[in-house]
Amino acid sequence: MYDIKMVREDFPILSRKIYNRPLVYLDNGATTQKPRCVVEAMVDEYYNVNANVHRGVHFLSQQATDLHEQSRETVRAFINAQSAAEILFTRGTTESINLLAFCFGEAFVRTGDEIVVSTMEHHSNIVPWQMLCERKGARLRVIPMADDGTLLLEDYRALFNERTKIVCCTQVSNVLGTVNPVKEIIGEAHRRGVPVLIDGAQSTPHFPVDVQELDCDFFAFSGHKIYGPTGVGVLYGKEEWLEKLPPYQGGGEMIKNVSFERTTYNELPYKFEAGTPDYVATHALARALDYVSALGMEQIYGHEQELTRYAMERLREVEGMRIFGPEEPHDAVVSFLVEGIHHLDMGTLLDRLGIAVRTGHHCAEPLMRRLGIEGTVRASFGLYNTKEEVDALVEGVKRVVKMF
Numbered sequence: 220m221y222d223i224k225m226v227r228e229d230f231p232i233l234s235r236k237i238y239n240r241p242l243v244y245l246d247n248g249a250t251t252q253k254p255r256c257v258v259e260a261m262v263d264e265y266y267n268v269n270a271n272v273h274r275g276v277h278f279l280s281q282q283a284t285d286l287h288e289q290s291r292e293t294v295r296a297f298i299n300a301q302s303a304a305e306i307l308f309t310r311g312t313t314e315s316i317n318l319l320a321f322c323f324g325e326a327f328v329r330t331g332d333e334i335v336v337s338t339m340e341h342h343s344n345i346v347p348w349q350m351l352c353e354r355k356g357a358r359l360r361v362i363p364m365a366d367d368g369t370l371l372l373e374d375y376r377a378l379f380n381e382r383t384k385i386v387c388c389t390q391v392s393n394v395l396g397t398v399n400p401v402k403e404i405i406g407e408a409h410r411r412g413v414p415v416l417i418d419g420a421q422s423t424p425h426f427p428v429d430v431q432e433l434d435c436d437f438f439a440f441s442g443h444k445i446y447g448p449t450g451v452g453v454l455y456g457k458e459e460w461l462e463k464l465p466p467y468q469g470g471g472e473m474i475k476n477v478s479f480e481r482t483t484y485n486e487l488p489y490k491f492e493a494g495t496p497d498y499v500a501t502h503a504l505a506r507a508l509d510y511v512s513a514l515g516m517e518q519i520y521g522h523e524q525e526l527t528r529y530a531m532e533r534l535r536e537v538e539g540m541r542i543f544g545p546e547e548p549h550d551a552v553v554s555f556l557v558e559g560i561h562h563l564d565m566g567t568l569l570d571r572l573g574i575a576v577r578t579g580h581h582c583a584e585p586l587m588r589r590l591g592i593e594g595t596v597r598a599s600f601g602l603y604n605t606k607e608e609v610d611a612l613v614e615g616v617k618r619v620v621k622m623f
């Protein structure tokens with residue numbers, strides 16, 4: 220059973236008071252809080268193990284290397300990749316996508332080629348592709364969106380032509396909570412021989428992900444959004460694709476042999492991992508994945524879905540309330556606006572009540588433009604949030620409405 224009281228005890232920060240009120244942390248889409256086991260793993264490694272990985276013959280270096288490589292295996296199992304060689308450690312989703320845009324672009328994108336993204340992408344799944352387009356004289360094509368916040372798949376199919384090189388789409392919108400039919404999106408691309416990158420930043424923390432089942436070619440996510448540390452993330456790539464890509468950065472670790480005349484590159488995944496990795500963070504990320512796996516991703520999904528439904532239902536009690544995104548399937552993010560109240564005012568006043576929400580464009584300006592708004596107030600849920608916290612949010616919103 221999902222014992223929320225016990226779960227919350229694993230997160231010391233949740234007992235903090237903000238302006239003398241209990242903290243209600245509803246900004247999990249931006250980053251999640253960390254359970255003790257994650258922080259303790261980091262402290263323990265720095266106190267007792269710390270040594271650079273892969274290079275040393277000495278005991279500590281080997282122990283640190285084992286922890287780092289076992290973490291890669293934990294990530295592999297968590298997303299069900301076929302092999303640990305397909306798991307690249309990066310600094311986060313943003314770096315994962317930049318890596319792919321650079322390497323894929325170098326190998327496969329030429330003048331006149333096209334790259335498909337969707338209307339609801341985070342800037343980190345737009346700008347790296349745009350930069351690639353500028354470098355190569357290629358162009359972005361955009362999957363349009365219906366008013367309810369779902370992608371228009373007929374229009375998506377119509378975007379393909381012989382110049383389409385890759386499709387890049389988020390699994391869950393960080394603004395709308397839309398869960399995109401990525402399996403169908405991938406299937407459509409594969410029928411035309413086009414590979415697909417899925418941005419899993421907002422999906423991996425909330426429900427089970429199986430990259431083999433999805434059959435995506437690339438998949439990116441961030442450690443800090445799934446109760447792990449900042450500064451570490453993952454790019455999954457099918458081995459057959461990664462083998463075809465040139466390296467990203469040059470330096471130590473990514474090489475086999477170096478001479479002034481010629482350098483040969485290391486095998487996967489090291490070819491893409493120049494320099495000393497954040498091995499303490501990779502280890503702590505693995506502990507975070509163990510933590511959510513022990514709770515059960517299905518259980519987390521069930522709990523958060525209940526909260527999301529409850530929040531949408533209760534927020535609708537507020538006059539002038541507009542909730543964005545589709546009714547179903549809708550993940551643990553609720554974006555809203557109340558008529559006549561600026562999102563920034565709402566966020567600032569909720570903060571005074573100890574309620575942490577996010578306001579603004581959520582790094583999705585093209586989506587804001589499509590919706591004809593400047594920004595929203597966004598409450599995003601994590602595995603430790605409660606119905607009482609949703610009640611606090613709703614009462615807070617009502618109080619702000621009264622003030623206006």
Ligand code: PLP
Pocket residue numbers: 248249310311312313314341343344389391392393418420421441
């Ligand atoms: N993609 C989506 C859908 C996101 O929500 C975010 C962060 O909010 C990112 C990418 C970028 O993640 P990071 O800042 O961890 O690299």
